[in-house]
Amino acid sequence: MNTILVTGSAGFIGSNYCRYLLKNYPDCIVVGLDALTYAGNLSTMQDLQLTGRFRFYPGRIQDDCVVAGIIQSEKVEAIVNFAAESHNDRSLMDASSFIQTDVTGVAVLLEATRKFQLKRMLHVSTDEVYGSVDDGRFTEQTPIAPNTPYSASKAGGDLQARAHHIAYGTPVVVTRCGNNFGPFQYPEKLLPFFISRLIDHKKVPLYGDGSQVRDWVYVEDHCGGIDHALRHGNPGEVYNIGSDAECTNLEITHMLLSLLNRPESLIRSIEDPRGGAHDRRYSIDASKLKAMGWSPAHAFSSALESTVRWYLENEWWWREITSKPDYLSFIKNYYGRYLQSDL
Numbered sequence: 001m002n003t004i005l006v007t008g009s010a011g012f013i014g015s016n017y018c019r020y021l022l023k024n025y026p027d028c029i030v031v032g033l034d035a036l037t038y039a040g041n042l043s044t045m046q047d048l049q050l051t052g053r054f055r056f057y058p059g060r061i062q063d064d065c066v067v068a069g070i071i072q073s074e075k076v077e078a079i080v081n082f083a084a085e086s087h088n089d090r091s092l093m094d095a096s097s098f099i100q101t102d103v104t105g106v107a108v109l110l111e112a113t114r115k116f117q118l119k120r121m122l123h124v125s126t127d128e129v130y131g132s133v134d135d136g137r138f139t140e141q142t143p144i145a146p147n148t149p150y151s152a153s154k155a156g157g158d159l160q161a162r163a164h165h166i167a168y169g170t171p172v173v174v175t176r177c178g179n180n181f182g183p184f185q186y187p188e189k190l191l192p193f194f195i196s197r198l199i200d201h202k203k204v205p206l207y208g209d210g211s212q213v214r215d216w217v218y219v220e221d222h223c224g225g226i227d228h229a230l231r232h233g234n235p236g237e238v239y240n241i242g243s244d245a246e247c248t249n250l251e252i253t254h255m256l257l258s259l260l261n262r263p264e265s266l267i268r269s270i271e272d273p274r275g276g277a278h279d280r281r282y283s284i285d286a287s288k289l290k291a292m293g294w295s296p297a298h299a300f301s302s303a304l305e306s307t308v309r310w311y312l313e314n315e316w317w318w319r320e321i322t323s324k325p326d327y328l329s330f331i332k333n334y335y336g337r338y339l340q341s342d343l
């Protein structure tokens with residue numbers, strides 16, 4: 001698989017996976033496709049363009065002609081799909097684009113994989129499709145039970161993948177991972193949102209009592225897991241990816257305060273805007289992929305430290321985004337009444 005189409009290449013995990021491929025496979029040509037929504041930025045791919053082995057096409061995954069044209073002209077052998085509407089909070093305001101991209105878009109990519117007889121498609125999904133678990137862990141056998149429009153649309157994409165494999169034998173593999181963190185994450189998501197605000201000595205809005213448990217994975221480990229499943233996974237199967245790094249949102253907020261040497265008074269507890277749709281706990285059992293030879297390479301605390309350092313050293317990247325009208329109006333609409341003058 002020397003020519004790989006990476007959809008969502010201008011986003012957080014997609015761009016990191018492009019970096020992973022270019023670094024680990026010297027003969028690999030990486031073809032990026034991204035709709036450049038509010039979450040996709042050309043600046044995120046600047047370093048990729050310099051390699052000479054990365055080509056980028058702006059476009060939407062649900063446009064079958066665009067997808068077919070790229071596959072044929074670039075002689076694509078496999079697709080790895082990261083393109084998605086990915087923010088739970090935005091899905092609670094309007095879910096229509098989530099359904100178009102996360103369900104219809106996935107179906108278009110599956111159909112292209114079948115029609116052009118590609119070697120493999122890997123669909124990147126999330127642990128959120130399993131819903132919430134109070135005790136125990138999600139295995140690949142756990143029934144899906146999504147609780148937000150975002151996780152329901154992701155589950156819809158997963159079901160399209162399953163059906164395509166059963167109906168047509170399409171060689172698709174699905175991965176489901178926990179909360180990622182690392183460089184180039186759009187700064188409305190919890191970690192980069194809090195880091196960027198704490199750098200500026202601003203308050204951080206913590207939902208409810210902050211007791212929601214998330215299973216954190218460093219983005220490079222997620223990329224390694226995806227790549228392992230792409231090359232060694234069985235078509236039609238699902239693989240969980242996790243690092244055994246569970247902690248509450250309150251705990252991770254305290255870690256950030258400590259790494260940035262900021263006072264506890266910067267935490268502002270707010271009413272949970274997700275209400276009953278806010279899952280209490282995610283917990284991933286990744287033993288299936290581990291039994292196939294993959295394991296995470298980074299310890300949680302040192303990866304968190306290097307992530308904070310990255311945001312300190314790359315203010316040029318996130319300040320350009322946090323000064324854009326879309327970002328500013330989302331933050332104002334969503335958090336304005338809590339943060340008021342401290343926006």
Ligand SMILES: NC(=O)c1ccc[n+]([C@@H]2O[C@H](COP(=O)([O-])OP(=O)(O)OC[C@H]3O[C@@H](n4cnc5c(N)ncnc54)[C@H](O)[C@@H]3O)[C@@H](O)[C@H]2O)c1
Nearest residue numbers: 008010011012013035036037039040060061083084179180
């Ligand atoms: N971030 C996480 O913690 C996490 C965890 C597990 C799984 N995932 C999954 O990984 C994938 C990538 O997540 P992310 O955090 O990098 O998201 P992101 O929002 O940073 O990036 C998504 C990218 O997809 C692009 N895009 C959106 N709609 C498109 C369309 N119709 N056609 C083409 N491109 C489109 C956007 O422009 C953006 O560049 C998603 O499928 C998400 O569900 C994310």
